[in-house]
Amino acid sequence: MPRGAWREAIRVIEETLFPGRCVVCGSWLSGAVCDRAPVCGECRDLLEVLPEPRCAICGIELISEKITCMRCRGISYSFHSNVSLFAYTGSAKRLLASLKFEGRSRLAPFYADLVAGAAAQRGWSGAFIPVPPRPNRRGPDAVELVARSLEGRGLSVRRLLRRTAGAQQKSLDYEQRKANLRDRIHLRPGAAAVPSAAILLDDVFTTGATLDACGKALREAGCAEVNAITLVMEE
Numbered sequence: 001m002p003r004g005a006w007r008e009a010i011r012v013i014e015e016t017l018f019p020g021r022c023v024v025c026g027s028w029l030s031g032a033v034c035d036r037a038p039v040c041g042e043c044r045d046l047l048e049v050l051p052e053p054r055c056a057i058c059g060i061e062l063i064s065e066k067i068t069c070m071r072c073r074g075i076s077y078s079f080h081s082n083v084s085l086f087a088y089t090g091s092a093k094r095l096l097a098s099l100k101f102e103g104r105s106r107l108a109p110f111y112a113d114l115v116a117g118a119a120a121q122r123g124w125s126g127a128f129i130p131v132p133p134r135p136n137r138r139g140p141d142a143v144e145l146v147a148r149s150l151e152g153r154g155l156s157v158r159r160l161l162r163r164t165a166g167a168q169q170k171s172l173d174y175e176q177r178k179a180n181l182r183d184r185i186h187l188r189p190g191a192a193a194v195p196s197a198a199i200l201l202d203d204v205f206t207t208g209a210t211l212d213a214c215g216k217a218l219r220e221a222g223c224a225e226v227n228a229i230t231l232v233m234e235e
């Protein structure tokens, strides 16, 4: 067995035997805390919530602007508004990496609570639509893990979109990303009618190009209102 696989197997055994440990720092949790969120109070406090005021469209922190950021004044997105739970720094980065690359599915309910809360706080209704992962990506799909957890609490999740292969997005700017995604995100063949309101769910907000492409596919299919919740915002 390769070393990485051993380490993964040991981690799974540890988590099964000691479910009361914080997934970020490994310290022991009290039963009440670990039922809902396997993150200790200290690590939770280190998660950086994006400060208000935020841009009404993309959700980035506003410095001296009013209502919308400079970037959003020059762009017309197909979604109305995005909210990101945390800034992509320190603990939030480590936490998301645990979910994304190590498949710590115990973290999914932690994010699902916050996602459901963010939607309720804004009065957003409608089905959650997971942003589809790149085809052939390795590792667990963090968005799908959170989506299942939302479903588990009775919220509507519709997997209406699919993505076909394209170039890597990482080093591209907004316009390049947008061009790269054009025609790569579609409604699934045979998908049922789209809901009138949708909440896109994605892990990282970078330029908004992915949400824009998903929003476009939903709007073209008749969805009147598309909002988005992302787990972190990369600045």
Ligand SMILES: [Zn+2]
Pocket: 022, 023, 024, 025, 026, 027, 039, 040, 041, 042, 043, 044
């Ligand atoms: Zn901790």
Ligand SMILES: [Zn+2]
Pocket: 055, 056, 057, 058, 059, 060, 068, 069, 070, 071, 072
């Ligand atoms: Zn903005």
